Amino acid sequence: MSVSSAKTAVLLLAHGTPDAVEEVPEFLLNVTGGRPLPPPVVEEIKHRYSLIGRSPLTEYTMKQAEALARELELPVYVGMRNWKPFIAETVRTMAADGVQRATAICLAPHDSRTSVGLYRKAVLGEGAQPPFPVEFIDNWHDHPLLARAFAEKLRAGWERACRELGARVPVIFTAHSVPQRTIAEGDPYEEQARETAKLVAMQVPALTANDWRFAFQSQGMSGGAWLGPTVEDTILQLKAKGHGGVFIQPIGFLCDHVEVLYDVDIMFREFAEKNGMRLWRAESLNQSPTLVAALADVARSRLAGQNAAKPSVNIRAQ
16 A cells, blocks of 8 residues: 655654763753762663664664655654654654654554653653644554564574573573652553563474563662562573573564663673573564554554545644
């Protein structure tokens, strides 16, 4: 189904990441809405970025946008919530380019007011520029092609890990943690993240229900309780059951960035090794053609709805 139109576009939304370690303090102020973090926290995050060199999130997001544009034969724009190109700047560019309607897709497929809710506010904010309709997609966590994309990476990496260990390696699916109060207030994030993991596992027939667990990673440094179980606790539980290694697949992230390259590849690997276990990780989706196919299908279905004159939300460029 073709949805080509010179006035139609897709807007991909992502978290954003600083381009250099020196930009981390300014980036963190954007993340917190201007609330300063304690200096030790800022220094720790700078240290993490320094260990991985840089985060490739922006680079991969741009490549995903380019591939999606080729697939859809439509312009695809990228807006970052916390760094350049900022969402407001991108919306202004879209208006200047003559875009008359768009579909906005968050590259965070699970709905939460701590992530997708903030993207929605950034996109749907009021401003002085002429409006254009946007179909905002709250979640697409259960899309079959998303599950297939993750399963392709899981299957290849897990089978290799099992061969190297000479035994079945338990899988830990992970997603970014959120404050527990968020879930208590009715946020669907935890349920959706766990559903994605289940759908991915179902596409790998050799993986039984006893072979995998779910844990939340990257708990915040601020006060209050964050959603668990943690990856570290889950690793220790698996060690107690006699396992000699673990295989991690983050299903809450669509490309490599600091929560994968540092939290998993450095911090969790060091933790596992300290406890006498090996750790493997599934390759991130990054430029996966199946991921692009999933994004294209999500966009086509919503753009088709716009063609059928379904109600849309007016946005104004900020």
